[in-house]
Amino acid sequence: MxxxxxxxxxxxxxxxxxxxxxxxxxxxxxxxxxxxxxxxxxxxxxxxxxxxxxxxxxxxxxxxxxxxxxxxxxxxxxxxxxxxxxxxxxxxxxxxxxxxxxxxxxxxxxxxxxxxxxxxxxxxxxxxxxxxxxxxxxxxxxxxxxxxxxxxxxxxxxxxxxxKQEAEKALVDRYYQRIEQLKLALGTRYQDKKISFIYIGSGRISIDAKNSFAGSILNDALLPRPASQNIDSPYGAIDVSLEELEKADGDILFVTTYSSGGKEFLAEKRQEPLWKSLKAVRENHVYYVDFMSWAATNMLGTDVVIDDLFKYLVNTP
Structure with a gap:
């Protein structure tokens, strides 16, 4: 499979x-x-x-x-x-x-x-x-x-x-209200910043594309992405080698792990000089988020992603 x-x-x-x-x-x-x-x-x-x-x-x-x-x-x-x-x-x-x-x-x-x-x-x-x-x-x-x-x-x-069409309308309206609240809270703080999101599994690193679930929410919030992620991909993400890790860099780096070996692989790669050279790593702007939420592809997942964006981009100094 x-x-x-x-x-x-x-x-x-x-x-x-x-x-x-x-x-x-x-x-x-x-x-x-x-x-x-x-x-x-x-x-x-x-x-x-x-x-x-x-x-x-x-x-x-x-x-x-x-x-x-x-x-x-x-x-x-x-x-x-x-x-x-x-x-x-x-x-x-x-x-x-x-x-x-x-x-x-x-x-x-x-x-x-x-x-x-x-x-x-x-x-x-x-x-x-x-x-x-x-x-x-x-x-x-x-x-x-x-x-x-x-x-x-x-x-x-x-x-x-x-x-449940009435409930649907209320939830869609609430989603866009929360997006507007987030944009208002963000102001112009990130207009010149790049927001990166990457996935780490067992033996692989993938960078998020703008046509993923999380990418669509970041786009709705008008959060700029690195050039390498500001594209559509057939799978909503692009695999990169450790040598291409600069494609994952940004002013802010969201990281999630998936598969049984993802956390172990991340722990190993965090010791690599290339990981430590990332701007977001050097400036301590790396935030670890839940994979099943950021890849939920459903209305419940939107709340968790927006909550995280408030937590890390609005409420974190």
Missing amino acids: RHFFSWLILGILGFTLVTACNHDASQNISSLPKQPTAECRMVKHTMGETCVPIHPQRVVTLSSCTLGNVLALGVKPVGTTNEVYYDENSLTSVKGATKGIKLVGISQPNLEAILQLKPDLIVGVDWYKPIYPLLSKIAPTVLGKIDFPNWEDHFSFVAEALG
Whole structure:
């Protein structure tokens, strides 16, 4: 499978999708009759149109970006997939709101586990097109797109699927109000500064591009980026070698780690002369942030990123 990092930066599933259930479970689901929905409304999605419950009570989400948006809209799903090992700290952008939600797969949905939850609506992204016929046998299923930097489009899609358009509008308005508050608090302090954001995994360093989730928020806040990051990238980020580390430099450097070896790799690289030569390192303007928040690709993640920008750019001397 492709590297998990690419998904979180772009929101495009990089894994080779195969059903996580055993063969017998898939056959059993295939034989299920299509589930009738008494009161429903039509929702357009990437697989066509589906009649979804007017007031769904048992929602299953496929992908953490969908999960965060569902939670932001005030709905707690009964089950979800996730792209990393799931525990109460795996999605810190949701601030503990995942407690009690059943894990139904790491990247690949376990169809049998979903069936046991008896959902009345399944909401996800179109990475799961190959198993859509099986999912739609379990419950009405709608699959949307996720495309950076237009992460709001998926939020809007999820709101439509849940019938939560009023809540969606209120949250979008709140996001832009917070952006305006941040811009006002920043004033002209950073107009001549460069804000860098990099990701460090096991054995790799990547610099953020402006079409990533975090990049779109920095752009909305009118925070200037280094030339190397003020570009679009197919994966929302660009891998660099240690010798190219100057591309990561800026007046302010935000750093996050991902994968099990990311922290160890960062600790090793921080001892390198090239790391110590970075301007942000020399001037003590390096700030470590949470990966699952800065790559959340959902409305809940925006609050954490904006909170961090207030914390480090406004409230830090």
